Amino acid sequence: MNQIATPTSAVRAYVASVRAELLDLAPEDVDDLIGGLEADLTERAAELPEGTDLTSAFGAPAAYAAELRSAADLPPRAPVTPGQQSFLAAERARLHDAEVSWRARGDALQARHTWLAELRPVWWVARGMILAIVPTLVLRVPLFGVGFWLFALTGAALSFWWSRRRPAAATWSNRLAILASVVAAVLAFPVALTFMARVGWTDGNGAVSAEPQYYPGPVMGSDGVWVNGEMATNLYAYDANGNRLDRVRLYNQYGQAVAVPTEALIPWSQQGGTIATGPDGQPLKNPILMKPDGSLDVNRLVFPLRWGDLTGWQASSGGWEPPVKISELPAATAEPARPDASPSPSTSTSTGPQDQTSPSPSPSATS
Amino acid sequence: MDATQLVKGVLDLAVLAVLAESDGYGYDVVRRLRTAGLEEVGDASVYGTLRRLYAAGALSSYVVPSDEGPHRKYYGINAQGRTMLASQGKTWTEFAHTMESLLNTAKVAS
Numbered sequence: 001m002n003q004i005a006t007p008t009s010a011v012r013a014y015v016a017s018v019r020a021e022l023l024d025l026a027p028e029d030v031d032d033l034i035g036g037l038e039a040d041l042t043e044r045a046a047e048l049p050e051g052t053d054l055t056s057a058f059g060a061p062a063a064y065a066a067e068l069r070s071a072a073d074l075p076p077r078a079p080v081t082p083g084q085q086s087f088l089a090a091e092r093a094r095l096h097d098a099e100v101s102w103r104a105r106g107d108a109l110q111a112r113h114t115w116l117a118e119l120r121p122v123w124w125v126a127r128g129m130i131l132a133i134v135p136t137l138v139l140r141v142p143l144f145g146v147g148f149w150l151f152a153l154t155g156a157a158l159s160f161w162w163s164r165r166r167p168a169a170a171t172w173s174n175r176l177a178i179l180a181s182v183v184a185a186v187l188a189f190p191v192a193l194t195f196m197a198r199v200g201w202t203d204g205n206g207a208v209s210a211e212p213q214y215y216p217g218p219v220m221g222s223d224g225v226w227v228n229g230e231m232a233t234n235l236y237a238y239d240a241n242g243n244r245l246d247r248v249r250l251y252n253q254y255g256q257a258v259a260v261p262t263e264a265l266i267p268w269s270q271q272g273g274t275i276a277t278g279p280d281g282q283p284l285k286n287p288i289l290m291k292p293d294g295s296l297d298v299n300r301l302v303f304p305l306r307w308g309d310l311t312g313w314q315a316s317s318g319g320w321e322p323p324v325k326i327s328e329l330p331a332a333t334a335e336p337a338r339p340d341a342s343p344s345p346s347t348s349t350s351t352g353p354q355d356q357t358s359p360s361p362s363p364s365a366t367s
Numbered sequence: 368m369d370a371t372q373l374v375k376g377v378l379d380l381a382v383l384a385v386l387a388e389s390d391g392y393g394y395d396v397v398r399r400l401r402t403a404g405l406e407e408v409g410d411a412s413v414y415g416t417l418r419r420l421y422a423a424g425a426l427s428s429y430v431v432p433s434d435e436g437p438h439r440k441y442y443g444i445n446a447q448g449r450t451m452l453a454s455q456g457k458t459w460t461e462f463a464h465t466m467e468s469l470l471n472t473a474k475v476a477s
Contacts, residue, residue: 032418036440039433040394044410064411071378071415072422 011041014054014061021065023092024077033068121160127184128152128159133191144195197229224261233260235303236313242326244313248303259300370407378416380459381405383444383452386426390443393417417442425451 015038022030041058048057058064069076109116132151133143141147163177225232235258237245250258298307304322306312315321374381385391385399397413420426425448432438444452 032421033414035430036393036438037414038437039439040392040397040410040414042436043394044397058410067409067411068415068418071412072418074415 008042008045010054011038011045014058015041017061018065018068021062021077022069025069025074029072029074033072033074120163123181124160124163125156126188127181128155128157130184130187130191131155131159131180133187225258231261233265234305234312235260236322237303238326240329242328244322244324246304246312249301250303257301260305262300265298265300265305374405374407375412377459378408378412379420380452380455381408382413382416382420383425383448383455386442386444387449387452390441392431392439392441396442420448 015034018037019030019034022033025033041054045052045054045057055061059067066076068074129152132148132155135141135151136143136148139147141151159180162173162180225235235248235250237248237250239245252258298305304312313322381400381403382396385396385403388399391399393414394410396417397408397410400408400413417426421428421442425445426442427445429441429443430438431441
């Protein structure tokens with residue numbers, strides 16, 4: 001008895017049209033008259049020969065509404081001109097029409113692709129997880145941290161439970177679910193991009209990306225090299241045999257020089273007469289020198305970067321101490337080493353700093 | 368004579384009589400009325416009547432949610448409705464007797 005077929009788009013459209021004819025009444029009167037009508041007409045329409053037009057079976061929606069009013073002892077609808085109709089009622093009718101039209105399209109799509117209905121639970125879960133971004137941002141919880149994932153799991157469970165209840169159409173509960181879906185759909189793309197950037201899915205086979213516009217951070221929009229979603233503040237080159245390459249200049253596929261942006265170096269420089277501190281919180285022993293005009297006295301195009309009396313091969317700002325030699329590749333023609341493979345230190349002391357003569361590919365150096 | 372007009376006059380009584388048997392939702396009431404012989408009854412007239420009787424305090428109403436589709440709105444007769452049914456039923460019976468006698472006098476075959 002409680003299994004009621006899902007109303008067809010034609011039934012929904014018909015009920016919406018009847019409702020539109022009743023909008024001059026008090027909302028509770030309308031709900032009294034319309035409540036349950038969708039279920040009744042769905043059952044009634046199922047008894048009609050397939051393809052029967054509802055208007056020919058039930059009469060015009062306006063006549064149907066007039067009969068409802070008359071039997072319910074409610075006043076007939078006064079002739080309404082657009083000027084007399086209240087703005088609210090007009091907007092309500094328009095919103096309702098839009099909702100009916102939207103639902104009708106959804107029904108038609110589902111009728112053509114029935115597998116879409118099976119994917120709905122997946123979307124309910126995804127919707128809850130995406131919307132977790134809202135409390136994360138409002139409460140300033142670290143993005144994709146433990147707090148975020150707690151929100152995401154809670155959101156996924158709530159979203160699934162909410163839609164599993166299958167709230168009846170045209171109820172506040174149903175409309176809330178639709179609103180949540182729209183907001184989640186809008187947020188899905190930026191959230192996914194941010195997430196991919198954060199976990200380092202920058203490209204298919206490497207961890208290096210030169211697309212800083214996708215990464216939030218203090219140097220957004222700058223040039224530079226990004227590794228696993230983090231701006232590189234220095235680069236250390238080794239050849240295939242594992243020997244250090246000193247004073248290296250690097251270029252991309254357009255002949256543009258790779259540089260570490262000034263912004264990435266500022267935290268390690270002197271600022272306003274204050275000595276910057278290193279990752280251990282201690283003042284840097286050898287802060288980057290600044291020219292009298294305030295610019296940094298360091299060549300940002302030659303790696304490893306160096307300034308003052310540093311060699312460039314001292315412990316990096318990330319805490320890594322570049323070894324003198326790293327393990328050789330198995331063969332010269334072997335695949336390139338994985339970018340995330342940790343170079344293994346060697347005790348060899350060969351190969352000190354040496355000048356490299358650049359092929360000079362007419363660089364359009366970015367400075 | 369148009370039976371539709373006659374039905375309109377006694378629709379309250381017919382609906383109350385149907386619901387006195389058992390609770391029902393809108394289309395269920397329509398179907399039971401038609402099965403009983405009131406084939407001319409209009410869906411919207413019944414739904415409007417249900418709403419009016421409910422507003423008059425003769426019926427109670429409750430919603431039964433569905434697992435799949437929209438919810439159903441059930442109506443049931445209450446004490447006030449039963450009083451109304453008894454009163455209107457008595458009036459109708461007297462009226463029907465009067466009409467029957469009148470027609471018998473006029474020798475109209477029933």
